[in-house]
Amino acid sequence: MTNVSQVTRDQAHEGLVVRGVSKRFGATQALDQIDLGVRPGEVVALLGENGAGKSTIGNIIAGTFPSDTGHMTWQGRPYEPKSPGDAITHGIGLIHQETRLLPDLSIAENVFLGRLLTRAGRIDRTEMNRRAEEQLHRLGLDISPTRLVGTLRVAAQQQVEIAKALTLNAKLLILDEPTAALGGDETDHLFERIDALRKEGVSFIYVSHRLEEIARICDRIVVMRDGQRVATHATAQVPVSQLVEEMVGRSVERLFPDPGVPTEREVLRVEGLSNPSFRDVSFSVRAGEVFGIAGIVGAGRTEVVRAIAGVDPVTEGKVSVDGRVLRLRGPRDAIEAGVALVPEDRKGQGAVLDLSIGDNVVLPSLGRVARQGWLTPQRVTEVATDAIKTMTVKGRAAQPVRTLSGGNQQKVVIAKWLERKPKVIILDEPTRGIDVGARAAIYEVIADLARSGMAVVVVSSDLDEVLGLSHRVLVLSRGRQQGILPAEEATNSAVMHLATA
Structure with missing residues (x-):
């Protein structure tokens, strides 16, 4: 287990710094004195079992609800988002694992929901469709932006969520299981887009249960268990077996059990x-x-x-x-x-x-x-x-x-x-x-x-x-x-x- 390096003043001025953040829901201590830092252009993996606190810290950063203790700074200034809209205004967006799209609206309407493009006082559907289609193509999704979201499979809906976030011009994106519904080609397209954005200085907090992805796309790893940070790694080149043991608090010797020998029937x-x-x-x-x-x-x-x-x-x-x-x-x-x-x-x-x-x-x-x-x-x-x-x-x-x-x-x-x-x-x-x-x-x-x-x-x-x-x-x-x-x-x-x- 490695120790967390203190974020320097220059890094703190440029990126996100979370210090001593705690959160309790009733009798459950969801977070306990969490420290986290994300630099510009960096992809930080946030790992842990369900219930470890990953979503809670993501929601606090994204303005869904406040922390009980601790403080945050963003680009060198105090950061206390009052709502998700407030966080987006600051350039921070959260892509949820479960899609939150409206099935009876088109892809373009979902992408620009709450911020519809207008021209001469009217909704500019042509421009909305053009910009939505551009982001879909970047993600390798070749479908019409006028198609209703409700007609899409789960994988395609997840890509629409990602396309929606990419139109926000965000400087920090929190990706919660972004590839859970994607196959190999779709995942590769997403990683290519992340690489392009990080070169522009966009930061990412990357939450995933697909541990084999972490070494491909992330720079550092933070491991959480039971609401606490239990390990931080300065590189993403960490054996999967070690990460699993840190996440669950025990050794998982064999992930795939022997199913036995089938009969001839x-x-x-x-x-x-x-x-x-x-x-x-x-x-x-x-x-x-x-x-x-x-x-x-x-x-x-x-x-x-x-x-x-x-x-x-x-x-x-x-x-x-x-x-x-x-x-x-x-x-x-x-x-x-x-x-x-x-x-x-x-x-x-x-x-x-x-x-x-x-x-x-x-x-x-x-x-x-x-x-x-x-x-x-x-x-x-x-x-x-x-x-x-x-x-x-x-x-x-x-x-x-x-x-x-x-x-x-x-x-x-x-x-x-x-x-x-x-x-x-x-x-x-x-x-x-x-x-x-x-x-x-x-x-x-x-x-x-x-x-x-x-x-x-x-x-x-x-x-x-x-x-x-x-x-x-x-x-x-x-x-x-x-x-x-x-x-x-x-x-x-x-x-x-x-x-x-």
């Missing part, structure tokens, strides 16, 4: 599956197998599994479970056949955030868990308590899902589908936005499901995750199947060669 078969987003996809998954699906964003990964789960229509091909061809008229048909989908957007599609853990767990299985046609609160609590124990959820049956960390929310979403005893479970981006400790727990769940004999399909934009978990990997490129690789042949280079074909 085929559970899921997909033959010649096609729709407008992909064509002629064929594969099978055996009992006890973890089958990975890889490809860059836009390859059709999510579209394929949504079609298998009956969410999106199929124009050609067929899906079979245990040898029986399914008639997929909607999600209910797939569910009744034993196919469960854990969607990529757990907050928008996976969980009902304002309902309790118990209500979420029993929601897809009301007929199964009810006794003699009656579902009592006691029965809900009973079922939820068992699920909480099995999935090691940190929460109580009556606790609203909204109050849980991302990792625990994901466990609840998985638990609610396991209550139906599925034959096939499909997990789309199972660890998006989840910290290292919680990610390791989700990996254990996936391995346990495979060892229990379930057929498991995993879709992820994190290639290391797909390779670390899977027995075999299907690679998609632009909606076309490029090949299926066994684990021993599925290297990063082999997969990317197919994914970019």
